Amino acid sequence: MAKKKVKKSLKSITNTHKGKLLGPKSLKPQQTRQIIRRFHIIQKNKYSIISKLRKANSNIDINDYDSIKNSKVYQNEFKNFKIPTKYSENEIYKIDNTSTDKELIKILARIDSEIEQRGGLKTYQSASTQGQTSKRGGDSSKKLIEWLKTSKYETKLTQDLNALEIGCLSPHNIISTSKIFKSITRIDLNSQDPFILQQDFMERSLPTSEEEKFNLISCSLVLNFVPSHEKRGEMLIRITKYLKSPKNGQLSSLFLVLPLPCVKNSRYFDNDKLLEIMGKLGFKQTFFYEANKVAYWLFDWNGKVSKNITFNKKELHSGSTRNNFCISIDNT
Ligand SMILES: C[S@@+](CC[C@H](N)C(=O)[O-])C[C@H]1O[C@@H](n2cnc3c(N)ncnc32)[C@H](O)[C@@H]1O
Incomplete structure (x- = not known):
């Protein structure tokens, strides 16, 4: 007898699949906290990277850094980065005065890729609405x-x-x-x-x-x-x-x-x-x-x-x- 195919249930904390937001989903308080906390951390990381890169390229800012996005280094890193399934395994980005521009661009690409794979700002907003406000x-x-x-x-x-x-x-x-x-x-x-x-x-x-x-x-x-x-x-x-x-x-x-x-x-x-x-x-x-x-x-x-x-x-x-x-x- 042919085996019945069991559909795998999608278990994504951010309610995303392959980077696409799947629609409203009820999140547990701990999940909303994880999402909110992670977004705050990577937003901060992103800001300090852009501030450091600005020293060499004053035309860029947190909302507009197309020249960096168009670079090969950024694009390769963005494309190849895969977020871990568990929030506890998220990378802690190390950004300090010893980081080279190339390293900073790579981290920036990983952060942007992570944000996209987690459903963008929309996911953060949804977590904020469901988590903080209801509580x-x-x-x-x-x-x-x-x-x-x-x-x-x-x-x-x-x-x-x-x-x-x-x-x-x-x-x-x-x-x-x-x-x-x-x-x-x-x-x-x-x-x-x-x-x-x-x-x-x-x-x-x-x-x-x-x-x-x-x-x-x-x-x-x-x-x-x-x-x-x-x-x-x-x-x-x-x-x-x-x-x-x-x-x-x-x-x-x-x-x-x-x-x-x-x-x-x-x-x-x-x-x-x-x-x-x-x-x-x-x-x-x-x-x-x-x-x-x-x-x-x-x-x-x-x-x-x-x-x-x-x-x-x-x-x-x-x-x-x-x-x-x-x-x-x-x-x-
Ligand atoms: C945690 S939510 C808070 C939403 C709501 N005000 C509340 O009290 O629940 C933070 C919101 O602030 C928005 N935000 C952050 N910085 C902003 C800015 N500079 N201009 C406009 N909106 C901003 C974010 O996009 C996000 O939707």
Whole structure:
């Protein structure tokens, strides 16, 4: 009797097969954590490689390095690299001052190949939606809306308000359904919906008038995605340029969400440092909430960014189990 063919079930943590995303799949919390963590690591690696390669080729940046992609070294490495099935077997890339340009290009190709084989940024976004948000009780903007509905903000919500959501995964979250905002601009590096503009906030053109600015900016779990401490600082400074002037008590606020370990377990950063930086940028905390895995802040902006501020990366807390999250500022 002919043997019945048993179809092998596809076991892919990222729900991809041969580099193609297979569609929405429910992920276990540990899987979402693995995906998110790996993406953060390789994004950071990628950033430091591009920074090193930029010294020899100033025309390249993190989003545009076609000259490198077209090289034989890159293409061979990209094509031949196969990701391991287990996340625990993922390569830990060694990037230091002894790495040659050729080695850096090879690692870059392996990182890009890994990202593609794991389903691209979409996989990370899907893990973020399923993992972090569900675990903290749904969508993070719930907290924002809860705070905006308190008496503290009552008088500020009487005008037509607009909001900018940086790193938006869904146009149906509570920021949108609350009806507090007359208009919402949603942006993301990788838009997953026609109502979300595909745009890098760091490249967005600067507002030229008050009309182009926003009453509220939401930056939820985005800063930690930004691959360097300097860029995170730049993002915070940039945010101030998009906020409306708080004159006549009008709403001019920032909703910030970070994974809790960024302020609880970093060697270089903590909540006091964040508040110090925010204070120099003109922000005053109005609400703060610490959940199990994430921390939420609502800041009001007073419109005044201090000149000549510098916050360098320096050790605040020692300990081998700490992470390296940091935000540095150079506004000189
Ligand atoms: C972890 S998700 C967070 C999504 C959502 N805001 C939340 O709180 O669940 C981070 C998102 O930020 C986006 N992102 C990161 N840097 C960005 C930038 N410079 N401009 C626009 N979007 C960015 C990423 O593409 C990703 O979709």
